[in-house]
Amino acid sequence: MIVATLKPIDEILEKASSYRRILVLGCGTCATISDWGGMKAVRQISEMLRMARSDRMQTHDLKEFVVQRQCEPAFLDPLLNEIRSIDAILSLACGVGVQILSERFPDITVLPAADTHFIGTISNSNVYREYCRGCGDCDILQTGGVCLVARCPKASLNGPCGGEDEFGMCEVDPKERCVWIQIAERLTVSRREGFLDKIVTPKDWSRSRSGRTMRIPDDGITDESES
Ligand code: SF4
Numbered sequence: 001m002i003v004a005t006l007k008p009i010d011e012i013l014e015k016a017s018s019y020r021r022i023l024v025l026g027c028g029t030c031a032t033i034s035d036w037g038g039m040k041a042v043r044q045i046s047e048m049l050r051m052a053r054s055d056r057m058q059t060h061d062l063k064e065f066v067v068q069r070q071c072e073p074a075f076l077d078p079l080l081n082e083i084r085s086i087d088a089i090l091s092l093a094c095g096v097g098v099q100i101l102s103e104r105f106p107d108i109t110v111l112p113a114a115d116t117h118f119i120g121t122i123s124n125s126n127v128y129r130e131y132c133r134g135c136g137d138c139d140i141l142q143t144g145g146v147c148l149v150a151r152c153p154k155a156s157l158n159g160p161c162g163g164e165d166e167f168g169m170c171e172v173d174p175k176e177r178c179v180w181i182q183i184a185e186r187l188t189v190s191r192r193e194g195f196l197d198k199i200v201t202p203k204d205w206s207r208s209r210s211g212r213t214m215r216i217p218d219d220g221i222t223d224e225s226e227s
């Protein structure tokens, strides 16, 4: 999932204060799983907008809606009715959702309500952790399904740096166990210890997010949304 968090409510209210007719728009996938992008969150934010405005003796004209995914243009068709007579969309989605809305409805201001952080997951203790950095050359079979690019601060591809403490915690990030210990455990339990002897060759970084917009397929054709 894309991990994002809601901006501070004061910032959201400030951004929305210049607009009267607002569509508060949730996103039914990652943002809903994260508990801040579904209908419940849409209603809570709408209520806060109403209260903020009523303090100033003015009212917001608010609509509330949730689409399955703001990041896919095909899911935005149901909005064609909703966006009639609105000044702005307050988007409860990641940065991709905000950009796709802006492309699809260029005459309407899209206000981002969230800060987008990384690709990751949520643990039992409600902590979000980065698990993938989208390097474009995935070889985590070699490492027992553990990503070194995203989870080792030194991206140490061919073994531990040796800096872990006596409890096996990472020297750079003492809140996390050294990923190489986790890799060794994973490969041992699955009887693939032999992988630890293999030299991991350098990644093909031309397929990574190294300073350009990633496209798939990358055939050099620019589609109309990019022109
Ligand atoms: S190796 Fe690359 S693609 Fe695979 S999980 Fe790690 S960052 Fe993501």
Ligand code: SF4
Pocket (backbone or CB within 6 Å): 151, 152, 153, 154, 155, 156, 159, 160, 161, 162, 163, 164, 169, 170, 171, 172, 173, 177, 178, 179, 180
């Ligand atoms: S202690 Fe382990 S996880 Fe931390 S930087 Fe070194 S190899 Fe990577």
